[in-house]
Each structure stands twice: as structure tokens, then as C-alpha cells.
Amino acid sequence: VKYFPEILAVGALGAVLAVAMHMLDGGRNPHAATGAPPTTGNSFAIRGVRVFDGERVLPMANVVVRDGLVATVGADAGIPDGIDVLDGSGKTLLPGLIDAHTHSWGDARRDALRFGVTTELDMMGDWKRIPALHGEREALARTDAADLWTAGAAVTAPGGHGTQYGMDVPTLAAGGDAGAFVAARVDEGSDYIKLIVEDMGVYEGTRRLPTIAPDQVTAAIAAAHARDRIAVVHASSQANARQAVAAGADGLVHAFQDAVADDAFLAEARAGEVFVVPTLSVIAMIAGAGEGRALADDARLSPWLASRQVDSLQDRFGGPPRAEFLQRALDSVGRLHAAGVAILAGTDAGNPGTAHGASLHGELGLLVRAGLTPVQALAAATSLPAKRFGLADRGRIAPGLRADLLLVEGDPTHDIAATRAIVAIWKNGYAIVRESTAPASAAAAAPAEPVPAGTLVSDFDGDSVDSRYGSGWQATTDAMAGGASTADFALVPGGAMDSRGALEISGEIKAGFAYPWAGAMFLPARQPMRPVDLSQRRTLAFQVRGDGRRYTAMLISGDSMQAMPAMQGFTAGPDWQEVRLPLSGFAGAELGRVRAIAFAAMSPPGAFRFRIDQVEVE
Amino acid sequence: MRTDTIAATSRPAATAAGICWRCYWLEAKYEFLRQLRTPAFALPALTFPVLFYVLFGVLLTMPGGGASTYLLVTYGVFGIMGPALFGFGVALAMDRDMGLLKLKRALPVPAGSLLLAKTAMAMMFGVVITAMLMAVAIGFAGVQLAPGQLGLLALVNLLGVLPFCALGLWIGTLVGGQAAVAIVNLVYLPMAFLSGLWMPLSILPDVVARFAPLWPSYHLSQIALKVIGADAGGASWMHVLVLLAFTAVFFFLASRRMSS
Numbered sequence: 001v002k003y004f005p006e007i008l009a010v011g012a013l014g015a016v017l018a019v020a021m022h023m024l025d026g027g028r029n030p031h032a033a034t035g036a037p038p039t040t041g042n043s044f045a046i047r048g049v050r051v052f053d054g055e056r057v058l059p060m061a062n063v064v065v066r067d068g069l070v071a072t073v074g075a076d077a078g079i080p081d082g083i084d085v086l087d088g089s090g091k092t093l094l095p096g097l098i099d100a101h102t103h104s105w106g107d108a109r110r111d112a113l114r115f116g117v118t119t120e121l122d123m124m125g126d127w128k129r130i131p132a133l134h135g136e137r138e139a140l141a142r143t144d145a146a147d148l149w150t151a152g153a154a155v156t157a158p159g160g161h162g163t164q165y166g167m168d169v170p171t172l173a174a175g176g177d178a179g180a181f182v183a184a185r186v187d188e189g190s191d192y193i194k195l196i197v198e199d200m201g202v203y204e205g206t207r208r209l210p211t212i213a214p215d216q217v218t219a220a221i222a223a224a225h226a227r228d229r230i231a232v233v234h235a236s237s238q239a240n241a242r243q244a245v246a247a248g249a250d251g252l253v254h255a256f257q258d259a260v261a262d263d264a265f266l267a268e269a270r271a272g273e274v275f276v277v278p279t280l281s282v283i284a285m286i287a288g289a290g291e292g293r294a295l296a297d298d299a300r301l302s303p304w305l306a307s308r309q310v311d312s313l314q315d316r317f318g319g320p321p322r323a324e325f326l327q328r329a330l331d332s333v334g335r336l337h338a339a340g341v342a343i344l345a346g347t348d349a350g351n352p353g354t355a356h357g358a359s360l361h362g363e364l365g366l367l368v369r370a371g372l373t374p375v376q377a378l379a380a381a382t383s384l385p386a387k388r389f390g391l392a393d394r395g396r397i398a399p400g401l402r403a404d405l406l407l408v409e410g411d412p413t414h415d416i417a418a419t420r421a422i423v424a425i426w427k428n429g430y431a432i433v434r435e436s437t438a439p440a441s442a443a444a445a446a447p448a449e450p451v452p453a454g455t456l457v458s459d460f461d462g463d464s465v466d467s468r469y470g471s472g473w474q475a476t477t478d479a480m481a482g483g484a485s486t487a488d489f490a491l492v493p494g495g496a497m498d499s500r501g502a503l504e505i506s507g508e509i510k511a512g513f514a515y516p517w518a519g520a521m522f523l524p525a526r527q528p529m530r531p532v533d534l535s536q537r538r539t540l541a542f543q544v545r546g547d548g549r550r551y552t553a554m555l556i557s558g559d560s561m562q563a564m565p566a567m568q569g570f571t572a573g574p575d576w577q578e579v580r581l582p583l584s585g586f587a588g589a590e591l592g593r594v595r596a597i598a599f600a601a602m603s604p605p606g607a608f609r610f611r612i613d614q615v616e617v618e
Numbered sequence: 619m620r621t622d623t624i625a626a627t628s629r630p631a632a633t634a635a636g637i638c639w640r641c642y643w644l645e646a647k648y649e650f651l652r653q654l655r656t657p658a659f660a661l662p663a664l665t666f667p668v669l670f671y672v673l674f675g676v677l678l679t680m681p682g683g684g685a686s687t688y689l690l691v692t693y694g695v696f697g698i699m700g701p702a703l704f705g706f707g708v709a710l711a712m713d714r715d716m717g718l719l720k721l722k723r724a725l726p727v728p729a730g731s732l733l734l735a736k737t738a739m740a741m742m743f744g745v746v747i748t749a750m751l752m753a754v755a756i757g758f759a760g761v762q763l764a765p766g767q768l769g770l771l772a773l774v775n776l777l778g779v780l781p782f783c784a785l786g787l788w789i790g791t792l793v794g795g796q797a798a799v800a801i802v803n804l805v806y807l808p809m810a811f812l813s814g815l816w817m818p819l820s821i822l823p824d825v826v827a828r829f830a831p832l833w834p835s836y837h838l839s840q841i842a843l844k845v846i847g848a849d850a851g852g853a854s855w856m857h858v859l860v861l862l863a864f865t866a867v868f869f870f871l872a873s874r875r876m877s878s
Contacts, residue, residue, distance in 0.1 A: 019856075
């Protein structure tokens with residue numbers, strides 16, 4: 001009682017501090033810090049967002065998530081008080097993607113989730129993990145991995161396809177009891193039955209692998225149906241595919257590659273109500289189409305690719321490229337789709353030329369190339385696989401369904417590649433923290449590339465912003481570190497020394513960040529943000545004119561793009577003027593490992609505008 | 619005549635004007651001189667902020683990067699905290715140890731003159747430190763600020779000593795002179811770090827940033843950073859309110875200690 005006034009005073013101070021902490025959000029920079037999830041709990045709302053609900057497009061809707069489940073979706077859905085609200089303007093909300101053909105081991109499910117693939121359908125893998133998988137996919141707990149359904153062990157012959165991976169798998173011998181074999185798989189917990197009909201005849205001249213007999217195919221499919229499992233078939237030739245359809249298969253998990261689907265096959269497939277998972281991604285690898293490398297080079301995907309994924313994307317099976325395989329598969333998919341056969345998106349990730357998660361974005365693009373509309377391609381990766389594989393709690397954005405969601409910038413219902421511009425991913429209602437993998441693994445370890453002999457980087461005299469080498473120009477701002485500054489760049493006519501064009505860089509330095517910057521940067525390596533060796537070069541030279549403001553040239557080098565850049569200042573006056581900066585003047589720069597050269601405005605805050613031309617590294 | 623003189627000198631607080639300005643002035647002057655002549659106080663108080671700033675804000679940062687300006691502000695806040703905390707916390711505790719407070723109470727001086735003198739001393743040191751930092755920033759780090767911004771920063775730092783005076787006062791009433799040195803250091807250095815005064819919160823772990831609003835130095839630095847437009851975006855009145863509450867509560871706690 002004696003200390004009552006003291007207790008009262010300290011209590012009052014505590015209350016003030018508590019209010020301050022709450023109001024200031026713990027002193028954190030309000031401009032979304034890197035890596036921080038957009039929402040914290042498993043309840044939140046997104047306001048004014050374009051929604052593809054798995055089947056249809058809602059141009060403008062509110063979506064409310066409660067306790068990990070979608071609560072309401074609609075243009076007039078009310079947003080309750082007290083939950084995180086995200087502004088969805090300019091963005092599109094999609095159901096978490098489903099990859100309908102994977103082989104998921106190791107880090108596969110974590111890799112998948114980092115790219116918005118919230119569910120994978122494994123088409124042959126370790127069956128001993130099945131009990132654990134069931135628990136995980138039924139729970140609504142926070143997780144960093146995609147859920148998995150699996151065929152477990154596949155139905156294949158001794159020494160047949162699927163036995164060559166070093167895993168001890170059960171096999172169905174010639175004349176063996178297919179019914180009993182399938183029953184054993186169902187007892188192990190297989191979610192569906194995968195049959196492998198493959199003698200490698202499509203791929204190789206003379207060598208043939210043993211494969212299961214036609215009567216075993218028929219018996220296995222019947223046994224699966226008897227135990228309420230669907231049966232899907234790997235077949236690479238039209239003849240084998242036709243036989244599988246005749247035997248009552250529910251789906252084909254590859255497009256066959258020896259021929260374009262003929263009219264008879266279209267009719268049979270439609271009559272049999274089979275679905276097809278064409279796995280164009282892996283066929284593109286066999287065709288040597290470079291799809292995997294293109295994904296690895298896509299700046300929207302590459303920061304989140306683990307080094308093992310980059311390696312896998314650039315890998316190939318041996319043997320000559322078979323470009324005609326991809327063309328046949330694309331044509332077949334177009335014809336099957338036009339005939340009304342359900343097409344599902346699947347990548348065969350786990351194979352060379354693919355990467356879990358990233359490749360599904362490539363598959364969507366290939367499906368559109370084959371003739372699906374972007375909306376149909378999105379349905380092929382969401383509601384359709386959920387329906388055909390009986391995943392009742394996902395695949396659409398509808399009340400009561402699991403809040404597996406993907407928010408992307410732009411409109412993938414018109415431009416399918418927009419699925420790659422991921423803003424946020426939620427699994428079970430919890431936002432996924434996408435840690436950039438680039439600095440820690442792939443990019444840091446990457447050896448520095450040599451640079452071509454020429455000194456010229458860009459003269460900006462062409463029809464687009466390009467460069468003689470490297471991966472071109474990009475905007476760079478403090479937004480990547482939590483700031484709010486903006487930058488844009490464009491070609492403008494009238495360059496230095498009466499040349500045709502120049503690069504105009506403009507934007508605004510916004511207050512509210514310790515070291516604001518905004519501008520444009522040149523990425524000198526073939527793969528964005530990888531290092532190049534400039535240790536034999538001496539000078540960065542360029543022409544500049546502008547608003548009279550002081551600007552900074554930055555050299556970003558060393559282990560990561562996040563490293564503190566080395567800087568030198570220059571002034572952009574009213575007339576074109578050459579600036580020559582000795583590379584040795586970039587104090588602290590590692591010239592043997594330069595990742596980017598940036599031209600940027602820094603403090604003080606305010607709008608800026610300047611032009612550069614004839615950029616050379618001599 | 620003679621009795622008048624004696625009366626006038628023995629009861630100076632009751633001169634014709636009602637307030638003995640000279641008492642306050644002398645008290646403040648000698649407090650300042652005393653601290654200036656205490657190397658253990660004046661040397662670190664005056665040189666550490668500038669040394670740190672030269673190291674982290676000038677030598678180890680790239681020119682033109684904005685870091686020098688940002689750190690000028692935060693090291694300014696760091697600089698003014700020192701004299702306030704030490705001048706009150708340690709010096710007052712030593713005064714108490716030596717019985718100086720009892721002596722003062724017996725002397726015919728205004729009761730508040732010692733507190734005001736110490737506050738004035740802290741402000742004085744604060745202004746000197748701020749001026750030294752500004753000179754280094756403008757002269758060696760190429761920092762460009764408008765005269766108005768410099769003036770505003772100095773004003774923020776001047777008034778910003780008050781919460782730390784209150785905190786120091788309370789510490790000084792709590793423990794003896796030896797212990798006060800340790801306690802003030804234990805409060806001063808971690809608080810400066812955890813408020814992002816040595817390096818920006820954006821490069822410290824998230825948990826540090828989350829709890830930063832607990833420290834008065836965080837709120838003062840946010841107000842000061844508003845002058846250069848580099849604060850985190852909290853409302854000014856909120857920061858001022860926290861600092862006022864902090865000052866009032868610790869002054870109250872100290873006065874309760876002194877009267878008991």
C-alpha cells in the first residue's frame with residue numbers, strides 16, 4: 001500500500017508503452033519488409049481482388065479466410081473487424097495449384113509450395129510414408145510443404161520401367177495375379193493405382209524393357225475399381241494408350257509421343273471419359289526445347305529456385321533431342337481438348353528438365369500453347385484435378401474449402417505467364433515466407449562468368465532496351481529492402497552525340513527508409529544476378545544528362561545481390577556529358593564477381609529524371 | 619545597513635524581485651564547470667559519440683549513400699543521452715554519498731536550483747555534442763542539410779535530454795555512486811543499440827525492431843529522424859506522448875524516493 005502511487009505511475013507508463021507498441025507495429029518499417037509474410041495468422045481478408053475460383057473469373061471480389069478455411073467469396077462479401085486486410089487491386093487470387101504428375105521425394109514438397117503449388121499428386125514413390133501423408137493433408141496446421149497424394153508403388157513388370165531408380169519396388173511378374181498385386185497396393189494406402197505400360201519402343205531403336213501384359217492391365221484396372229480407387233496409366237504410344245482406355249482406365253498420365261491422336265482415339269477417349277495429364281514439361285525436355293532453362297532464367301522464378309532445382313531444370317536425358325515428340329504431344333492435347341477430353345496440368349517433376357513448383361508455371365504456358373485458353377489452363381491445375389482425383393477440400397475458392405491460395409500480380413486469366421509474378425502464397429490459411437534462395441545457395445556459389453571482349457554495354461539505339469551481353473536492364477529500388485521509392489526506365493529518342501536513342505530513368509525517392517535509392521541496373525551475367533569477372537576492366541564510362549541532381553553509380557558485387565554496393569557519385573547536368581569512373585574508385589567492390597551495375601538517385605527525397613547513353617565498361 | 623546586508627545574503631531567495639536568478643545561474647555554472655573538470659565524465663560524453671560517428675558514419679560507409687545523414691541523427695540522440703544519464707544518475711548518487719544534498723538542503727538556496735542546474739548542464743553538453751557531430755558530418759561526410767533542419771535537430775536534441783534526466787535522477791536516488799556508474803552503463807548502451815541508434819533497425823533482427831518502442835531513445839530518434847524524413851512513419855504525437863509520460867513517471871518516482 002505504501003508503494004501504491006509508484007505502482008500506479010509505472011502501470012500508467014506501461015499502458016502508454018503498450019499502446020505505442022501496438023500503434024507503431026513494433027517499430028517495424030511499415031513498408032513491407034522483405035521476407036515478411038503479408039498476413040500472420042490463418043484468418044485474413046483480401047479486398048477488391050480479381051478471383052479465379054477454379055472455374056470462373058470474378059472481376060472484383062472480397063475474399064475472407066477464417067481459421068484456415070475460405071469463409072466468404074463475393075463482390076459484396078463483408079470484411080469482419082480485427083483481421084488482416086490486404087488490398088488486392090491489380091492482382092489475381094487463384095486456388096493453390098495442383099500438379100497432377102510428380103515424383104516427390106526429398107525437398108520436393110517444400111520446393112513446390114514456394115511456387116504456389118499447394119498439392120502434388122505423386123505417380124510412383126515411397127509407400128511407407130503414406131500414413132504420415134494422410135495426417136498432414138487432413139490437418140489445418142501451419143506447414144512449409146505441399147500436401148501429397150500418391151500412387152505408392154506402381155504396377156510394373158520385373159525389370160520394367162520404374163524399377164531402374166535403385167529403389168526396391170514390388171513388381172508384377174509375367175502371368176502374375178494383377179488383382180492381388182493391386183489389392184496389396186490399396187492395403188498399403190495408395191490413393192490411386194498407377195500402371196506402367198512401357199517397353200521404351202517409342203524412345204529407343206532396339207532395346208526393349210519388359211512390361212505388363214494387356215490382360216494384366218485389364219485385371220489391374222478392374223481390381224482398382226473394385227476397391228474404389230481410380231486407375232491411371234503411363235503409356236507413351238497411341239496403341240498402348242488406346243488399349244488402356246479400352247480396359248477402362250480413368251486417366252492417362254502422359255501424352256503419347258509416337259503419333260498425333262487420331263480421330264478414333266479422340267472418340268474412344270471421350271466415350272471412356274478419361275482425362276489426360278500430358279506432362280508437356282518432361283516431353284519438352286526430351287525434345288530439347290530448352291523450356292527448363294527458360295524457367296531457370298525467368299527473373300520472376302529464379303530468386304526462389306534452389307540450386308538443385310536450377311541444376312535439374314538444365315539437365316536432360318541422354319540421346320538426341322526429339323523435337324517432333326513435343327509437337328505431336330502439343331497437337332494431341334489441342335485435339336483432345338477440342339474433342340472435350342479433360343486435360344489436367346502435370347509436369348512429371350522429379351525428372352530432368354523439371355523442377356517442383358516452378359515447372360507447373362511452364363506447363364500452364366505449354367497448355368495454352370497447345371490450345372487451351374488461360375482460364376482452361378488454370379482450371380486444369382486447380383478444380384479439374386481436384387474433381388478427377390476426388391480431393392474434396394481444395395481446388396476451388398469457395399466457402400468451406402481449405403485456404404490454399406495464390407495471389408499474383410496482373411491477370412493470368414489473360415496472360416498465363418502472370419502466375420509467375422507471385423505476391424503471396426497461403427497454405428491452410430497461413431502465409432508462406434518465401435526466402436530467396438539466390439544469395440545463400442546457387443548465386444553465391446556460382447563461378448563468375450567471363451565477359452565478352454567488347455567494351456560496349458548498351459548504346460540504346462535499337463528498338464528495345466537491350467544490352468550487348470548479360471541479361472539486360474532492370475529497375476532497382478529500395479523496395480527490396482523495405483523502402484517505398486519508385487523507378488521506371490524507357491527508351492527515348494535523341495541520344496548523346498546525335499545518336500538515335502538514350503535510356504531515360506525516372507522515379508521518386510520516398511522518405512521513410514534509412515538509405516533510399518531508385519534507378520536502373522544492368523545485369524552483366526547471362527543468368528540474372530549471377531557474377532561476372534570484370535577484374536581486367538578499368539573504367540565505367542557513360543554519357544549523362546538530366547535535372548541537375550546528384551546521382552550515384554553502384555557496383556553490386558561479392559556473395560549476393562543484398563551486399564552493400566560500392567558507389568561513386570556523378571551529376572546529371574542539362575547537356576550531354578561523358579562521365580568516366582575508374583573501377584578502382586568503387587571502394588570495397590569485388591571486381592572479379594560483379595553482379596550488377598546500377599545508376600540511381602539516392603537522398604534527398606523527391607522526384608528525379610535523367611538519361612544515360614553509350615554505357616561502356618572499358 | 620549592516621543587518622540589512624546580512625539579511626539579504628542569508629535569505630537571498632526573498633529579494634525584491636522574488637526570485638534569485640543569480641542563485642540559479644551560479645548553481646548551473648558550477649555544475650557545468652564541475653562536470654567539465656571531471657575527465658571521467660566529460661571525455662567520454664563529448665568524444666564517444668563523435669568517435670563512433672566518425673567510425674561508422676564516415677569511414678565505414680560509402681559517400682553519398684545517405685547513411686551519413688541517418689547516422690548523424692541517431693548518433694546525436696545517442697550523444698545527448700550520455701550527459702543526461704551520467705550527469706543525473708552518477709553525479710547525483712555521488713552528491714548523496716558525500717552528503718552534498720543534505721548540505722544543500724541546509725543552505726539558503728532555492729530548492730530546485732540543483733535540479734535545474736543539472737538539467738541545464740545536460741542540455742549544454744547536448745548542444746555541444748550535436749554541434750560537434752554536425753561539424754564532422756558537414757565537413758567530412760558531405761552531409762547536406764538545410765539550416766532549418768540543423769536548427770530543428772538541435773532543438774529536438776535539446777529538449778530530448780529531459781526524459782533521460784528523469785531516468786538518471788531516479789537511478790541517482792536509488793543507488794550509491796559506484797553502483798550508479800554500472801547501472802547507467804547497463805541502461806545506456808543496450809538501450810541505444812536496441813533503439814537502432816548505432817545501426818538502423820532495418821538491418822537488425824526483427825525482434826529488436828518489434829520491441830524498440832519500449833525505449834524512450836527509440837521515440838526520440840524517431841522524432842529526430844522526421845527532420846530528415848527517414849523515420850518509420852509513426853505519429854509524432856505518439857512519440858511525444860511516450861516521452862512525456864516517461865519523463866513524468868520517472869520524475870515522480872525520483873521525487874517519491876527523495877522525500878521518503
